[in-house]
Amino acid sequence: MQHVRRSIVMLLVAVALSAAAVMGYGTTLLNRNFMVEASLQAGSALRLAVAALDGHLNRYEPLPALIADHDDIRELVARPDDPGLRSAANLYLKAINTLLHSSDIYVIDMTGETIAASNFDGPASFVGQNFSYRPYFQEAAEGRQSRFYALGTTSAKRGYYFSAPVRIGLQTRGVIVFKVDVDMIETTWRGSEYKIFVSDPEGIIFMSGSPEWLYKSLLPLTPDRLARTTASRRYSDASLKQLSVRRNLEDGHELMNIISDPGHGSREYLVLSEYAKSADWTVNVLIDTASVRAQTRTTVVAIVLFLCLAGLVVAVLLQRKGRRDDQLRLEIERKAELERRVGERTADLARVNSQLRQTQADLIQAGKLAGLGQMSAALSHEFNQPLAAAKNYADSAALLIDRGRTADARDNLTRISNLIDRMASLSRHLRNFARKPNEKLRPVSLSDVIDDTLEIVAARLSTADAELLIDLGDPAPVVQAGSVRLQQVLVNIITNAADAVEGLSDRRIHLTARIKGSHAAIELRDHGPGVPPAIADRIFDPFFTTKGVGKGLGLGLSISYNIVKDFGGDLTVGNHAEGGAVFRIELAVADVFSEAAE
Ligand code: ADP
Numbered sequence: 001m002q003h004v005r006r007s008i009v010m011l012l013v014a015v016a017l018s019a020a021a022v023m024g025y026g027t028t029l030l031n032r033n034f035m036v037e038a039s040l041q042a043g044s045a046l047r048l049a050v051a052a053l054d055g056h057l058n059r060y061e062p063l064p065a066l067i068a069d070h071d072d073i074r075e076l077v078a079r080p081d082d083p084g085l086r087s088a089a090n091l092y093l094k095a096i097n098t099l100l101h102s103s104d105i106y107v108i109d110m111t112g113e114t115i116a117a118s119n120f121d122g123p124a125s126f127v128g129q130n131f132s133y134r135p136y137f138q139e140a141a142e143g144r145q146s147r148f149y150a151l152g153t154t155s156a157k158r159g160y161y162f163s164a165p166v167r168i169g170l171q172t173r174g175v176i177v178f179k180v181d182v183d184m185i186e187t188t189w190r191g192s193e194y195k196i197f198v199s200d201p202e203g204i205i206f207m208s209g210s211p212e213w214l215y216k217s218l219l220p221l222t223p224d225r226l227a228r229t230t231a232s233r234r235y236s237d238a239s240l241k242q243l244s245v246r247r248n249l250e251d252g253h254e255l256m257n258i259i260s261d262p263g264h265g266s267r268e269y270l271v272l273s274e275y276a277k278s279a280d281w282t283v284n285v286l287i288d289t290a291s292v293r294a295q296t297r298t299t300v301v302a303i304v305l306f307l308c309l310a311g312l313v314v315a316v317l318l319q320r321k322g323r324r325d326d327q328l329r330l331e332i333e334r335k336a337e338l339e340r341r342v343g344e345r346t347a348d349l350a351r352v353n354s355q356l357r358q359t360q361a362d363l364i365q366a367g368k369l370a371g372l373g374q375m376s377a378a379l380s381h382e383f384n385q386p387l388a389a390a391k392n393y394a395d396s397a398a399l400l401i402d403r404g405r406t407a408d409a410r411d412n413l414t415r416i417s418n419l420i421d422r423m424a425s426l427s428r429h430l431r432n433f434a435r436k437p438n439e440k441l442r443p444v445s446l447s448d449v450i451d452d453t454l455e456i457v458a459a460r461l462s463t464a465d466a467e468l469l470i471d472l473g474d475p476a477p478v479v480q481a482g483s484v485r486l487q488q489v490l491v492n493i494i495t496n497a498a499d500a501v502e503g504l505s506d507r508r509i510h511l512t513a514r515i516k517g518s519h520a521a522i523e524l525r526d527h528g529p530g531v532p533p534a535i536a537d538r539i540f541d542p543f544f545t546t547k548g549v550g551k552g553l554g555l556g557l558s559i560s561y562n563i564v565k566d567f568g569g570d571l572t573v574g575n576h577a578e579g580g581a582v583f584r585i586e587l588a589v590a591d592v593f594s595e596a597a598e
Pocket residue numbers: 492496497500526528529530531539544545546547551552553554555556557558581
C-alpha cells in the first residue's frame with residue numbers, strides 16, 4: 001500500500017502540475033488559437049463589408065461622366081443663366097435621380113455655385129449653394145473625376161459624392177456631382193456580432209453600425225487634423241469627439257480597448273482593418289474579445305476539470321489495484337506461512353515418527369526379551385509343581401522302601417509315573433500355546449479330571465493350609481473338553497484361590513459343578529479379598545498380575561481363558577455377595593452316546 005500511496009501522491013502532483021501548466025501555458029495557447037479563429041472570422045466579415053461597399057459604390061462611378069455628356073447639362077453650363085435650360089436640367093436631374101435611386105444629382109458652375117439640382121424643388125435645395133470648398137468640386141473643376149464622402153452641409157445627410165467635369169470642347173465649364181446615400185449600407189451592419197465602421201484618413205468614424213460611434217475619432221484630434229477636416233467641411237457642423245482608445249498588439253493581433261461610456265469600464269476588441277484606396281477610407285471590423293477570453297476560460301476550466309477527473313479516476317483505480325495487490329500479497333504470505341507451518345509440522349511429525357519407530361523397535365526388542373523370560377518362567381512354573389510333587393513321592397517312596405512298605409512305595413512310583421505323564425502332556429500343551437492344539441475335544445468326566453487335579457494342587461493347598469470342598473452334583477457332569485487342558489485350567493484357578501486365601505482366617509475353597517440344560521457350570525469360590533472391579537477386565541490378559549516379582553507371571557488365567565474358549569466354553573469372574581472371588585467355567589455337556597462309545 002505504501003508504494004500505491006506514493007504513486008497516488010505523485011499522480012496528484014502530476015495532475016496539479018498539468019492543471020497549472022494548462023492554466024498558464026494552455027491559456028496562452030488556447031487564447032492564441034481562439035484569437036486566430038476570431039481573427040479569421042473577422043477577416044471574412046471585413047472582406048464581405050469591403051466587397052459590399054465597393055460593389056455598392058462602383059456601380060455609380062461611371063454615371064457622373066455619362067450625365068456630364070448629356071446635351072441639357074452641357075447647354076446649361078454653356079449658358080448658366082438661361083432659366084429654360086436651368087429648369088430643363090433640374091427636371092432631367094430629378095428624373096434620373098429617381099431612376100438611379102441616388103441621393104442627389106446637381107450641377108455646379110466654375111465658381112462653385114450650384115446651378116441645377118435634382119432637389120431644386122425640395123426644402124433643402126442645393127440650387128444657389130456654393131460648394132467650392134469641397135475637394136470633389138475642386139478636383140473636377142481641374143478636369144479630373146473625383147470621389148468624396150462627407151456629411152451634407154445643406155442636407156445634413158451623409159453621402160458619397162462622385163464628381164466629373166462638364167466639358168465643352170476641351171474646356172471644363174462646370175462640374176456634375178452625384179451623391180449616393182450611405183445609410184442603407186450602414187443598416188446592414190447593425191446587430192451583427194461584429195462592429196463594422198468606416199473611418200477617414202484622419203481616424204474619424206464616418207459610417208458605423210453603432211450610431212453612438214459616429215463622428216468619433218480614433219486618433220487624437222490634433223489641430224492639423226481638425227484644420228484639414230474643417231477645410232473640406234467633411235463633417236459640416238457635426239461635433240467631433242475623441243474616443244478613448246488604447247491600442248496594443250498581442251501575438252500579432254491588433255487589440256483596441258475602447259471606453260465608450262466613461263464609468264462603464266472599457267471593452268477590448270480585436271481589430272481588423274483594410275484601407276480602400278479608391279474610396280480613401282479604412283473599413284474596420286471589431287470583434288469583442290470577451291467571448292474569446294470566456295471561451296478560453298471555459299475550455300481551460302473544462303480541461304482542468306477533466307484532468308482532475310482523470311486524475312481522480314486513475315487514483316481510484318490505482319488505489320483499487322493497490323488494495324488488490326495487497327490482498328494478493330497477503331494471500332501469498334499467508335499461503336507461504338501455511339506451507340512453512342505445514343513443513344514444520346511435517347518435519348516434527350517425521351521426527352516424532354522416527355522416534356516412535358525407534359521406540360517401537362526398542363519396545364519390540366524389549367518385549368521379545370521379556371516374553372522369552374516370561375515364557376521360561378511360565379515353563380518352570382508349570383513344571384515345578386508336578387516336579388515338586390514327584391520329588392515328594394520319590395522321597396517318601398525311598399522312606400517306604402526303607403521301612404519295607406513296598407506296596408506303598410510302588411503306589412508312590414505309580415503316582416510319580418502319572419505326574420511324568422502329565423508333564424509330558426503339559427509340554428505338549430505348552431507347544432500348543434503357540435499354535436492351535438490338535439488335541440480333539442471329547443467327553444471328559446469332570447470327577448476324573450478333578451481327581452488328577454487334586455494330585456497336583458494337594459501340596460500347594462496344604463502349604464496354604466486351604467481347605468477344598470468339592471461338590472460335583474449327582475451325577476457329576478461329563479463335559480466336552482480335553483482332559484489335560486481342563487486339568488490345567490482347574491490347577492490354575494485352584495492355585496490362585498489358594499494364593500488368595502493363604503494367611504486369612506477363612507481358607508475354604510468351594511468347587512461346585514452343576515448341569516444347566518446343555519451346559520455344565522463349574523464354579524470355584526474362595527473366601528479371599530475378591531477381584532476388584534477395576535481389574536476384573538484385565539486379569540485374563542497375558543502377563544497381568546498383582547503378585548510380587550518372582551511370584552506371579554500373569555499367564556495362568558490368560559492360558560486358562562484361551563483353553564476354555566478353545567473348548568467352545570466361557571470363563572468369567574465375579575465376586576460373591578459374601579466376599580471372595582467366584583470363577584465360573586461353562587462347558588458343553590458331552591454327548592451321552594459318545595461317552596458310551598468311549
Ligand atoms: P498370577 O497368578 O501369576 O498372578 P493369573 O493369570 O493366574 O496370574 O492371575 C492374574 C491375577 O488375577 C492375579 O495376579 C490376581 O490379582 C487375580 N486373581 C486370580 N485369582 C484370584 C482370586 N481367587 N482372588 C483374587 N484375585 C485373583
